[in-house]
Amino acid sequence: MAKVPFLTKEKAEDIIKAFPTPFHIYDEKGIRENARRLKQAFAWNKGFKEYFAVKATPTPAILQILKEEGCGTDCSSYAELLMSQRCGFGHPDIMFSSNDTPEEEFRFAKEVGAIINLDDITHIDMLQKACGIPETICCRYNPGGTFSISTTIMDNPGDAKYGMTREQIRDAFLQLKALGAKHFGIHSFLASNTVSNEYYPTLAKILFRLAVELQQETGVHISFINLSGGVGVPYTPDKEPNDIMVIGQGVKEAFEEILVPAGMGDVSIYTELGRFMLAPYGHLVTTAIHEKHIYKEYIGVDACAANLMRPAMYGAYHHITVLGKENAPCDHVYDVTGSLCENNDKFAIDRALPQIDKGDILVIHDTGAHGFAMGYNYNGRLHSAELLLREDGSVIEIRRAETVEDYFATLEGFWHCLG
Numbered sequence: 001m002a003k004v005p006f007l008t009k010e011k012a013e014d015i016i017k018a019f020p021t022p023f024h025i026y027d028e029k030g031i032r033e034n035a036r037r038l039k040q041a042f043a044w045n046k047g048f049k050e051y052f053a054v055k056a057t058p059t060p061a062i063l064q065i066l067k068e069e070g071c072g073t074d075c076s077s078y079a080e081l082l083m084s085q086r087c088g089f090g091h092p093d094i095m096f097s098s099n100d101t102p103e104e105e106f107r108f109a110k111e112v113g114a115i116i117n118l119d120d121i122t123h124i125d126m127l128q129k130a131c132g133i134p135e136t137i138c139c140r141y142n143p144g145g146t147f148s149i150s151t152t153i154m155d156n157p158g159d160a161k162y163g164m165t166r167e168q169i170r171d172a173f174l175q176l177k178a179l180g181a182k183h184f185g186i187h188s189f190l191a192s193n194t195v196s197n198e199y200y201p202t203l204a205k206i207l208f209r210l211a212v213e214l215q216q217e218t219g220v221h222i223s224f225i226n227l228s229g230g231v232g233v234p235y236t237p238d239k240e241p242n243d244i245m246v247i248g249q250g251v252k253e254a255f256e257e258i259l260v261p262a263g264m265g266d267v268s269i270y271t272e273l274g275r276f277m278l279a280p281y282g283h284l285v286t287t288a289i290h291e292k293h294i295y296k297e298y299i300g301v302d303a304c305a306a307n308l309m310r311p312a313m314y315g316a317y318h319h320i321t322v323l324g325k326e327n328a329p330c331d332h333v334y335d336v337t338g339s340l341c342e343n344n345d346k347f348a349i350d351r352a353l354p355q356i357d358k359g360d361i362l363v364i365h366d367t368g369a370h371g372f373a374m375g376y377n378y379n380g381r382l383h384s385a386e387l388l389l390r391e392d393g394s395v396i397e398i399r400r401a402e403t404v405e406d407y408f409a410t411l412e413g414f415w416h417c418l419g
């Protein structure tokens with residue numbers, strides 16, 4: 001699938017007059033249409049709800065759009081819970097799927113009305129002491145071993161730090177039941193960024209069978225199954241995107257095959273998607289400020305890995321479009337670099353692109369999730385602004401760029417010491 005930016009060169013030039021590069025920009029129309037498709041794909045399930053994984057894009061304007069589309073939030077830290085609360089989310093619209101959780105965060109999660117998803121059996125004790133066991137509770141499952149779709153190994157749950165073993169989740173349900181829990185959920189996240197319509201249906205079968213067994217073994221009422229995140233997006237243009245309607249249908253078939261005959265047709269399906277909800281609807285927009293010819297050809301841009309860590313951290317591919325040169329031949333080979341004193345600060349390596357001239361505007365695609373969110377301050381580089389392209393074509397700033405004063409703010413006390 002050709003990757004087409006949601007900005008033209010003219011539009012980008014217009015935006016840059018008010019907001020200099022680099023910036024992240026999100027496409028409201030794309031976000032809303034995609035959220036509606038997801039809802040439609042699971043409309044067969046009465047209690048279906050998407051809890052957007054806040055860590056993917058922790059930006060209130062984005063959470064607000066998703067709220068209007070009927071989504072809740074999935075949090076794993078105090079700050080994410082607080083942001084959700086300030087955006088007006090409450091019970092039952094917040095999921096707290098954390099791990100290695102500090103006691104005070106359990107307390108705060110209960111206070112904001114979040115559904116607590118326990119990562120470990122020993123957390124029952126901690127939660128009981130911190131604030132008591134809520135009536136609705138969820139446990140995270142880790143089946144161990146490897147996770148395969150037909151014959152392809154997708155991931156390695158046996159090596160993952162998350163979740164409880166099969167024996168532990170049964171014991172956890174029994175303990176929680178004895179402590180007064182009434183409505184139970186099961187959660188599992190077994191593979192990340194899957195570009196396959198089979199991931200959710202395969203995971204659903206595992207969790208639906210587990211749910212039937214656990215209900216029989218423990219007598220608890222299982223009210224929801226949380227398929228979590230992991231439905232991915234094609235970062236490279238050669239891959240076909242997931243078809244969410246096919247995915248929803250696959251989960252429905254598993255539901256009718258396993259849960260309905262067990263008398264569990266009232267179970268709600270939850271998701272905690274991050275990447276699928278946002279990645280394609282964000283661009284990192286940056287300007288070429290240098291060309292350098294040494295042993296290779298380099299284009300230096302005004303963004304760096306501190307604005308988008310995935311290429312440096314995972315070697316991830318992010319497609320690049322040079323605005324205004326969409327149809328020009330890709331007859332040059334470049335490394336596209338940022339300014340960090342780190343040789344892995346490269347948005348692209350040996351990438352065939354049209355000739356790039358200083359001042360050209362580059363769109364780095366699929367940065368709407370795990371993009372801005374993973375930003376950091378190495379080399380004194382600052383977080384960029386975030387902008388929203390609204391449905392009516394107007395652009396608003398939804399987070400201003402960080403300033404050096406923001407960066408120095410935690411040093412205030414020390415400046416005073418220096419007198």
Ligand SMILES: *Cc1c(COP(=O)(O)O)cnc(C)c1O
Nearest residue numbers: 053097228229230272273274275
């Ligand atoms: C990261 C995460 C998600 C979202 O994952 P995506 O790959 O962005 O869909 C959902 N749930 C939990 C618990 C996570 O840690």
